[in-house]
Amino acid sequence: xxxxxxxxxxxxxxxxxxxxxxxxxxxxxxxxxxxxxxxxxxxxxxxxxxxxxxxxxxxxxxxxxxxxxxxxxxxxxxxxxxxxxxxxxxxxxxxxxxxxxxxxxxxxxxxxxxxxxxxxxxxxxxxxxxxxxxxxxxxxxxxxxxxxxxxxxxxxxxxxxxxxxxxxxxxxxxxxxxxxxxxxxxxxxxxxxxxxxxxxxxxxxxxxxxxxxxxxxxxxxxxxxxxxxxxxxxxxxxxxxxxxxxxxxxxxxxxxxxxxxxxxxxxxxxxxxxxxxxxxxxxxxxxxxxxxxxxxxxxxxxx
Numbered sequence: 690x691x692x693x694x695x696x697x698x699x700x701x702x703x704x705x706x707x708x709x710x711x712x713x714x715x716x717x718x719x720x721x722x723x724x725x726x727x728x729x730x731x732x733x734x735x736x737x738x739x740x741x742x743x744x745x746x747x748x749x750x751x752x753x754x755x756x757x758x759x760x761x762x763x764x765x766x767x768x769x770x771x772x773x774x775x776x777x778x779x780x781x782x783x784x785x786x787x788x789x790x791x792x793x794x795x796x797x798x799x800x801x802x803x804x805x806x807x808x809x810x811x812x813x814x815x816x817x818x819x820x821x822x823x824x825x826x827x828x829x830x831x832x833x834x835x836x837x838x839x840x841x842x843x844x845x846x847x848x849x850x851x852x853x854x855x856x857x858x859x860x861x862x863x864x865x866x867x868x869x870x871x872x873x874x875x876x877x878x879x880x881x882x883x884x885x886x887x888x889x890x891x892x893x894x895x896x897x898x899x900x901x902x903x904x905x906x907x908x909x910x911x912x913x914x915x916x917x918x919x920x921x922x923x924x925x926x927x928x929x930x931x932x933x934x935x936x937x938x939x940x941x942x943x944x945x946x947x948x949x950x951x952x953x954x955x956x957x958x959x960x961x962x963x964x965x966x967x968x969x970x971x972x973x974x975x976x977x978x979x980x981x982x983x984x985x986x987x988x989x990x991x992x
Contacts, residue, residue: 725765728757732772739776751780758783767794774802781805788814793821800825808833815839820848827852834861841867846875853881865892873899883908 735742735750742750758769770787773779788799788806799806800814800822811832815823816839823844826836832855840852841864852858853868860868869892872879879896882888897905 721761724757725761728754728761728765728769731757732769735780736772736776739778742778747778747780751782754780754783755786758786763792763794766790767792767798770795770798774798777804779803779805785810789818791819793819793825796822797825801828804830808835811836812839815843820845823848824851827855827858829855830857832858834859834864837861838864841871846871846878850875850878850881853878853885856885859887862889865889868892869895872896876901876904879904880907 731750731753735754739747754769758766766787770790773784773787784799784803784805788796788803788810790796796814796818800811811826811829812835815826815836823840824847826832827840827844827848828851832840832852837852837858837860841849841860844852849868849871865888868878868882872882879900883893883896893908896908900908
């Protein structure tokens with residue numbers, strides 16, 4: 690029975706009922722080839738009108754597709770997973786069963802693309818399935834902290850590098866602590882973590898502590914935080930000027946044992962006691978020349 694590319698809601702519902710009635714008889718009396726043929730027809734029918742089906746109709750497809758996909762070969766299940774993984778309202782129970790399939794050819798497309806899997810589904814999957822399943826989960830567009838915690842805890846080096854490179858992944862502080870600890874023996878993971886813009890400062894500094902000079906230079910270049918940036922050339926000079934402009938503290942009191950600093954000598958004390966020497970030094974000073982130039986002529990004549 691041919692179906693249109695975009696059936697209306699009423700037509701799609703009527704056609705689905707007819708196909709389901711037909712497949713019930715076929716599944717009961719037919720063989721594996723008939724089952725595969727009906728599975729493909731029902732899948733095509735759902736994909737073509739997925740946006741127009743009601744919840745009740747999607748639930749009906751869910752029941753039927755699960756019955757048809759129960760005992761088919763891996764290749765057919767993988768084709769079903771690829772076809773439905775990008776459909777937003779694909780039957781949830783069917784998609785969950787495909788995500789937990791032991792064959793990664795079946796589970797992979799669903800774990801990577803199907804956005805309706807819950808965090809609880811992903812945590813359970815990552816806690817019980819193979820490293821291939823974990824690697825597929827690590828490629829999802831968005832990952833919450835509870836999921837990445839399990840990936841970091843159970844994943845091998847390939848999985849951990851993949852999830853650390855995922856910009857849509859979010860990590861808890863405990864997750865970052867484990868990542869930076871693993872990075873001490875994994876140079877590639879160190880570089881990947883250093884390029885994340887959301888890495889907390891304390892864990893970035895932890896990376897720098899154990900990194901080689903070459904890796905440290907690349908980390909500082911990729912993630913220039915205030916703690917790693919070199920100060921501008923004139924900052925030290927400006928700091929000294931600021932220090933010099935601050936009011937100086939008073940000298941400690943001699944009563945507490947601190948020696949008193951000597952009082953500055955006055956001009957008279959610094960001059961030699963010889964009066965002629967004092968007069969000669971005074972006349973050579975700038976103050977004397979200034980006063981003398983403004984003095985009356987009669988004063989200059991008597992000097």
